Amino acid sequence: MRVIAMLALLISTTFAAQAQNFMKGKSADYIRRTAFIIGEAHKQLLKLDSAQRDGKFALAIAHQRMARRSFEVADYKNAVYHSAYARRLAMILNSYSNKALNSKFKDTPEEMELVRNSPTDKVLTEQVQKGNPGIKFSDSDYLGDTRLYKLDVDDLIQP
Secondary structure, three states, X not given: OHHHHHHHHHHHHHHHHHHHHHHHHHHHHHHHHHHHHHHHHHHHHOXXXXXXXXXXXXXXXXXXXXXXXXXXXXXXXXXXXXXXXXXXXXXXXXXXXXXXXXXXXXXXXXXXXXXXXXXXXXXXXXXXXXXXXXXXXXXXXXXXXXXXXXXXXXXXXXX
């Protein structure tokens, strides 16, 4: 009986580890793709007039960095949720001047499944603000690309 209990524990631990690795890979892919979309949105930001720079890009950066922090502590679901919101914000900027680009970056069915039970955008933004007291969302901070760094997780993935 003891051997069966030990075997069951070993099997359940193995499945949990495989599920964790699967989610790690899926969230890394999601975050990586969002980082690329944000890069494209940054190109659009530089073309916008000051009235169109309403903080959405800065908010996208904040959520993408929150996704990265969540990924670092193996909170892969939360990482995907924040990255998804960052992606939606970046897509708004892309849509201002490039409709074709917007359709190119639509979520795949697999990506839609990853974000199916996502918290509201308000809840996600509250999490960012709680983790960064006094944060301001100013797009003008990103008109140069000097602060546009560490948006993907490639440096966090073990080879």
